[in-house]
Amino acid sequence: MSEVAMVLIGGLFVLLLLGVPIAFTLGILTAVGIWMADFNPMILAQRLVAGSNISSLLAIPGFILAGDLMSAGGLSRRLVRIASVCFGHLTGGLSMATVAAGTFFGAISGSAPATTAAVGSVMIDEMEKRGYSRGYAAGLATSIGPLGQMIPPSIPMIIWGVLAEQSISKLFLAGVVPGLIAAAGFCVVGYLYARRLGIPKEARASFGQLGAAFRDGLWALLAPVVILGGIYGGIFSPTEAAFVGALYSLIIGLFVYKDLNWRTLGPLFIQSMRTTTVIMFIIVVAYGFAWIIASEQIPTQISSALLSITDNPFLILLLLNIMLLVLGAFMDTVSAMVILSGVLTAVGAQVGLDPIQLGAMVVINFAVGMVTPPLGYSLFVASSISGLSIETVSRHLWPFLLVLIALVGLIAYVPAITLWLPGLVG
Template sequence: MSAAAWILSAGFAGLLVIGMPFAFALGLTTLAALIVSDIDMIALAQKMISGSQSFSLLAIPFFVLAGDLMTAGGLSRRLVAFANTLVRHVTGGLGMVAVIAAVFFAAISGSAPATTAAIGAIMIPEMERRGYDRAFATALAIAAGIIGPLIPPSIPFVIWGVIAEQSIARLFLAGVIPGFLLAVGLMALCWLYARRHRIERESRAGGREILAAAWDGKWALGAPVLILGGIYGGVFTPTEAAVVGAAYALIVGLLVHREFTVRELPRITLQALRTTAIVMFIITAAAGFGWLVAFEQLPPKIANLLTGLSDANWVVLMVINALLLVIGAVMDNVAAMVILGGVLVNAGNQMGLDPIHLGAIVTTNLTIGMATPPFGYALFVGAAVSGLSVGRISKALWPMLVVMGLVLLAVTYIPFVSLAFQGLL
């Protein structure tokens, strides 16, 4: 390999090992590789700017803002209250409430950290009060949180759609069944946990109580219908849907529920801007890095190496899954997507994989990484919400990681799981 290729691989890995933030590690290794390749360093700035100019990326700040506004406006609390009336009487019902509420919230925010924070802040104290271990409750909030990037709309699917030049609407559909499979698996774990620890069931909600909770949460329940119905009804694009969702959350929180005021808007907006800035900084830095990786012809070389391991696609897919799971556990999923995008697209083409199926495999892998020790983003959000150490949460998280692994195997080896709804478009 050339000196630049060594810098982009070993140099980048070394900076991560010593604890340098992803975006800075990407930028510094790209600069160093440009210098040894005798390429004008202005190329990095140009590639960073061009990497942020996709119209589809506008969906990210608006979905983040929509999630923050809905949390501040009380929509997440109402979703939890409605879910509670549906399943609280079942063994493990309170844990199932967290999962069902996460599914509803996922259909609004598209973000694992946002879903974990919104559901965890409400459900962790309540579950602990009802006899659940705080570590289990936190692990459940984290595991349920990663339903956010699977069920549409999804920020990671937006990013992968831009990288792989695939339809974002079709990618959204690819996440529906995986998201619901994960939800069902987590609810089964809640049932088993409650039976093992003899958690008492609550009284069944009556019809009037269910209707009252549904009426109180009608604006929250209407958000997914508006966003997803608009996308698949052809009314607006996924990017425009993000803007509509943010506007909807603003109007409901400010004028209908009145749970925040105009004075609080700068704080909520600044919070969303911080999250967006982190994501976009990684995307732009990774764009320059990814361009130089492509310039060095690394993606086709690595793709040939992967596909040359075996003539059987299932073996190659197993290797890719193992690689992505390890990378997802130590690297931000956005950076991983941009860096490995060329390699994975090349490998998928050589194996004859449907590009939407490949997108579902990649996104599911890296989404699981957000909940995986040691560096999962959602894991740190759960630790911040609960006040527990990452180590203690990780011990309670392993059964949920097993469920995630089973869902990943289904996504990888049963194309129907990700392609079942493609006929709708």
């Protein structure tokens, strides 16, 4: 391994351990690597511009804005109400309603923290009132966050599609079945929890209550139909769908539900712009870092080292998933995917892994990282909403983490879970 490669890898670990923000870490190391490799310094500026000049990345601000508008515009609250009247009468029904609401909102926002925030802000207090412990409710709200990264549209799927040069539409479809499996697993956990503690069932909703909830939430239910139907109906691209979703949410929030008003839009747009700026800043500098490590052939060397341990595809996949789960707990999803994309695609090609299956596996591994300490963003959101410490929420996460880890194993070793739907749709 070259001197430049050793400095880049060693510097990455040192700066992260020192607590330097990931974007600055990657920017510093990219500049150092270009200087040590004696490249023209202008390459740094060129790589940064190239990292921002990718049209598919325009979908990210669109979906972030759409998620924020749906939360503030009352769409998420109405989705929660529909889920409650449908599942509340079952054993563990309020848990199931929370999962269902998270699944619906995940089909709109594309973001794990946004899904946790939108559903958890409504359901944590409600579950505590009905006999669930606040820690369990916060743990469940944390765990449904990754559904926002599995159920399309998914912001990390967009980023991986750009990095690996794969079809974003196919990656979206690859996340549907895993998302539904995770949702079903969370419902089973909720059923067992409620049964063990003897939490009473809610009264079955009357036809009138069901009708009222669906009438009130009709426009919210139509949001994923508009967004995903437009993509797979060939009406617009995933990038265009993001802004169609934002416009739809704006119109419904302002003129139908009227939970939005013109005074609240300014702060809401600023909030979305801040989130977008953070993500795009990381992508831009990580793009430059990915270029310098590729020029030093680090991905090839790491994949060769991994393959030298064993040539058994089963063990290679096991090691790969363990590595992704560990890194997901310590690194930001966006920067981790950009840094590792070259390594992961090289290893995937060596073991004959389908690129769409690989993309789904990577994204869902890092989705698990969203709920695990120390850098689980959904965990931070749930802790803030519930008023509980990170440690308290983490203690209630383990049954949901088991579901997610089992799902990761299924995705790695049962290709049909991620490839059946993309193949069916064609």
